[in-house]
Amino acid sequence: MDNVYLLDLINGISETLDYVSTTVSGHHRRVGVASSIMAEALSLDADDTTDLLMAGLLHDIGAFSQGLKFDGLDFEIDLTKHAYLGYRLLHGHPLLARIAEMVRVHHTPWKEVVQNGNGIDKSTLFLGNVINLVDRADVLANVNSRGMKKDAIRKVIGSYSSAIYAPRAVEVFMDVSAEQDFWDRITESSGHIRDVVTAGIKERYTPQDQLLDFSRFFSHLIDFRSRHTATHSQGVAETAVQLARLAGMSELDQKRMRLAGNLHDLGKLAVPGKLLDKPSTLDPKEYEIVQNHAVVCETVLRSIPGLENITDWACQHHERLNGKGYPHALEEKDLSLGSRIMAVSDVYTAISEDRPYRDGMDQEKALFILQSMAVDGFLDHEIVALVVDNYEQIDAIRRIVQSRANAEFKHFSTQ
Ligand SMILES: [Fe+2]
Ligand SMILES: [Fe+2]
Ligand SMILES: [Fe+2]
Structure with missing residues (x-):
């Protein structure tokens, strides 16, 4: 590391x-x-x-x-x-x-x-x-x-x-x-x-063995701002690690994926709380402010020596293979395996996790969305296939990690 x-x-x-x-x-x-x-x-x-x-x-x-x-x-x-x-x-x-x-x-x-x-x-x-x-x-x-x-x-x-x-x-x-x-x-x-x-x-x-621990800790600073996102980063990080392993990435890179997952929404610290709390009704101006979190992520992580290897993985999670993503509308040729995994992990976690205003999607619905996004060129086919083939395992681990994070959030917000 x-x-x-x-x-x-x-x-x-x-x-x-x-x-x-x-x-x-x-x-x-x-x-x-x-x-x-x-x-x-x-x-x-x-x-x-x-x-x-x-x-x-x-x-x-x-x-x-x-x-x-x-x-x-x-x-x-x-x-x-x-x-x-x-x-x-x-x-x-x-x-x-x-x-x-x-x-x-x-x-x-x-x-x-x-x-x-x-x-x-x-x-x-x-x-x-x-x-x-x-x-x-x-x-x-x-x-x-x-x-x-x-x-x-x-x-x-x-x-x-x-x-x-x-x-x-x-x-x-x-x-x-x-x-x-x-x-x-x-x-x-x-x-x-x-x-x-x-x-x-x-x-x-930051002692190397503590860096991951630290990034998990920082993910709380990011996630706990809104009860809508209270466990999101940890769900994404865990999923990204599993997909990285299934895709054959080295152990070191799996650790880096966890770090990237924990920090991927760092830029959300710069999004006003009231926007985080109303994800369904954003007007175009508000949407632009929320989208800016990907740019902030890049600017900040790039300035931290030692995180060069994970900046793209963390900050390109809204880029899409068909060029319809943000912030740079990158294309297939620009997106590494790690960035593609992070994008799939982010979408999968976002639609599967329970939020205060709705339950997470079940297997059938979640996989349907992911597969449609692969067909339409938004997400990588092969990585979506890894989710489809290993759904039970990936989902079970994500649930455990997010329920632990939720307990931490409850502890934080009720004292
Ligand atoms: Fe103060
Ligand atoms: Fe994001
Ligand atoms: Fe102050």
Whole structure:
């Protein structure tokens, strides 16, 4: 399996969140960069710096999850709710547990943090408060066109020292934000995050055996936004692996297919939740927005070193052999075995899985649709034949995996 840096993966998720709307555009990146500047000024060690940067890059992830009306991205609403949801989304993974704690307190006033630390260690609480501070600075300066000037922002932040922000964080912020360079650096939107961040970070490879686990974890971030898609990515991934095996792909490639399957709808993070929740009644404009998820998938995955091998497989799942797919209307000659398998897995899973508003199709109906799509040149004949010949097995495994994912979703959405 290819090596992937944790920071690159997280930055990829972060970039996707920043695509959501023009109001929020770049917010996670700016908060990430501002956090890293604070880290440098606070002389944090590389571990703390890296955690702070990653927490900054993901801090509002809970606002994109199911149940929150966050499409207008009004940062004033549901502050504690999205912080807590973000915590719940992230804390299940050992590599993200500390980041999750920072996210949890990123809107908690310092006074409250000091009184009731919830058993979280002091340095983590402090770093969470640094996010709180730089988040506010960015919201005032750049979000929802507030466009407040630097001096006014510094005044606001300064007036809440002790009450909302840790005095030490305010002190350091006053130092760094006095320079125009701070504001220029956080709004500089081009270039890879690694080149923009000058603080000493600790490169952490996502351990190879954990990469799959990690991608499954990320599939939750993608799927849990809508109860309509809560288990979709895992169903697709599992089906893709089975078809890859049946088609004779190597074990390594089967693993890559799982990774690609888990990430194939990554771009849906950039689709407003209200569109995800009404899949049957999209008007042409809305449909275009949903279709854009395939482009976002490509843009983001391509920027993550180590994922070169799976980007096409993941992001071409809406391309069709007859050239009638999207986003590039590719044709048969352009589509590899992996991409064809992913397309079949996506359609098969989408029509077979139960959704809140309808039951999944039974064998007869599902196979009829797949075969018709093969006849009409949308899907690959041979791969559809693999589904037909192995339906019982493929379907049984998909059901098990999706019911497990559904239990995880229920656990997430009811707490
Ligand atoms: Fe927030
Ligand atoms: Fe924020
Ligand atoms: Fe898709």
